[in-house]
Amino acid sequence: MKNSTKKERFLLVVLKLIHRKGFKATTMRDIAHELNFEVANVYNYIDSKQSLLEGYLFDIQDEFHKAIDTILATPHSPNEKLRLLVASYIGITTRRPYHQALLVNEWRNLKEPQLQEFVSRRKDYENKMRGIIAEGIEEDQFRANDVEMMAQTILATLRWLHNKCLDSETIINPLEIEKQLLDFIFTGISKK
Amino acid sequence: MKNSTKKERFLLVVLKLIHRKGFKATTMRDIAHELNFEVANVYNYIDSKQSLLEGYLFDIQDEFHKAIDTILATPHSPNEKLRLLVASYIGITTRRPYHQALLVNEWRNLKEPQLQEFVSRRKDYENKMRGIIAEGIEEDQFRANDVEMMAQTILATLRWLHNKCLDSETIINPLEIEKQLLDFIFTGISKK
DNA sequence: TATTTACATGAACAATTGTTCATGTAAATA
DNA sequence: TATTTACATGAACAATTGTTCATGTAAATA
Numbered sequence: 001m002k003n004s005t006k007k008e009r010f011l012l013v014v015l016k017l018i019h020r021k022g023f024k025a026t027t028m029r030d031i032a033h034e035l036n037f038e039v040a041n042v043y044n045y046i047d048s049k050q051s052l053l054e055g056y057l058f059d060i061q062d063e064f065h066k067a068i069d070t071i072l073a074t075p076h077s078p079n080e081k082l083r084l085l086v087a088s089y090i091g092i093t094t095r096r097p098y099h100q101a102l103l104v105n106e107w108r109n110l111k112e113p114q115l116q117e118f119v120s121r122r123k124d125y126e127n128k129m130r131g132i133i134a135e136g137i138e139e140d141q142f143r144a145n146d147v148e149m150m151a152q153t154i155l156a157t158l159r160w161l162h163n164k165c166l167d168s169e170t171i172i173n174p175l176e177i178e179k180q181l182l183d184f185i186f187t188g189i190s191k192k
Numbered sequence: 193m194k195n196s197t198k199k200e201r202f203l204l205v206v207l208k209l210i211h212r213k214g215f216k217a218t219t220m221r222d223i224a225h226e227l228n229f230e231v232a233n234v235y236n237y238i239d240s241k242q243s244l245l246e247g248y249l250f251d252i253q254d255e256f257h258k259a260i261d262t263i264l265a266t267p268h269s270p271n272e273k274l275r276l277l278v279a280s281y282i283g284i285t286t287r288r289p290y291h292q293a294l295l296v297n298e299w300r301n302l303k304e305p306q307l308q309e310f311v312s313r314r315k316d317y318e319n320k321m322r323g324i325i326a327e328g329i330e331e332d333q334f335r336a337n338d339v340e341m342m343a344q345t346i347l348a349t350l351r352w353l354h355n356k357c358l359d360s361e362t363i364i365n366p367l368e369i370e371k372q373l374l375d376f377i378f379t380g381i382s383k384k
Numbered sequence: 385t386a387t388t389t390a391c392a393t394g395a396a397c398a399a400t401t402g403t404t405c406a407t408g409t410a411a412a413t414a
Numbered sequence: 415t416a417t418t419t420a421c422a423t424g425a426a427c428a429a430t431t432g433t434t435c436a437t438g439t440a441a442a443t444a
Contacts, residue, residue: 006421017403022300024216028402041422043220049402079382105300108214109312133381145372152356153349153376160348164341180337184345188380189325190271198391220432232434233392241432
């Protein structure tokens with residue numbers, strides 16, 4: 001109980017530190033210093049530096065997967081599903097921007113076999129997304145461009161968002177962001 | 193002459209190595225081994241590991257800056273300028289995908305004061321892009337959304353492209369990619 | 385031919401890295 | 415009260431890191 005709260009604090013402080021310095025550049029001594037205790041004590045909280053990264057990444061990756069699976073289980077149209085997916089993506093990102101930043105920036109630092117697992121799970125996610133898009137094209141809801149390219153450009157757009165959540169001085173409004181990103185993805189920047 | 197060719201080969205081989213392993217994870221010994229000579233000899237080609245990264249990044253960053261400045265000097269409409277900008281971005285990326293991958297993935301590993309300089313130059317680029325967009329909104333060519341967000345989402349879309357150039361087994365067609373990305377950015381995925 | 389240049393080696397360096405171990409202590413639990 | 419648990423320290427480790435130095439050699443240049 002109190003136990004878990006203390007560990008949670010540890011994980012949050014370290015997450016922000018890693019976000020600031022980068023995973024490779026963050027040493028065990030940096031972590032200890034940030035928490036005002038000695039290096040050896042870090043190992044009372046975690047097993048290793050690698051397992052720390054794995055914990056953060058698989059945790060947030062799981063959240064994204066649960067979200068897409070929930071949406072796939074609904075009876076909505078492809079168009080609606082994609083809108084829901086974008087909304088859920090934005091929700092997770094605004095709720096957990098540090099985790100998302102780590103997911104985007106530091107996944108390369110995973111080692112085998114976790115790297116393999118991570119990439120393969122991400123591919124799962126992308127495949128599900130491609131499924132929605134392909135269906136939408138079939139039903140004539142989406143423009144018939146390359147499905148892979150469409151999925152990746154949409155994801156690229158969404159993956160940028162954590163920067164906005166973390167860097168900007170202004171407080172962000174998730175609903176306003178959602179509106180604008182949906183606008184961009186579905187109808188582009190041109191005024192018709 | 194022969195000198196420069198040999199150094200060029202060195203830089204290309206090492207660029208690919210760094211792209212494969214990541215900058216931090218690539219040791220001077222890795223570099224030497226990749227080129228079949230001893231560690232000490234690496235210093236006959238470069239001054240330091242840091243200067244190597246700086247060389248790659250400022251080189252490609254320069255190319256992007258020259259491109260946008262050329263476009264800004266034309267008398268085209270904002271709409272046309274943005275199309276040209278996207279086209280030039282795609283051109284650079286397809287011509288030098290390894291450099292672009294480094295630019296996107298490894299700029300965080302620059303140290304001060306180069307990091308400062310890099311970020312400030314990138315901000316310049318983004319400001320010029322925002323200028324085009326703001327002008328386009330004024331002239332009623334673009335939808336009146338948040339300029340910052342529009343610039344960043346367009347850039348996010350473009351920054352993904354190097355993956356396509358490097359990872360895919362299929363040979364890419366720059367013109368086809370240009371068409372599809374312009375499609376996405378200007379008119380979105382919806383079939384109207 | 386004499387000398388400079390470009391490219392190469394091997395040994396060594398000081399600093400930094402993640403991790404372990406023996407040990408301590410205050411609080412929670414039995 | 416006795417004992418377990420959670421959290422903490424300090425010293426040490428073996429490995430890895432970027433870099434330097436003295437030295438060599440074949441080819442290009444003077």
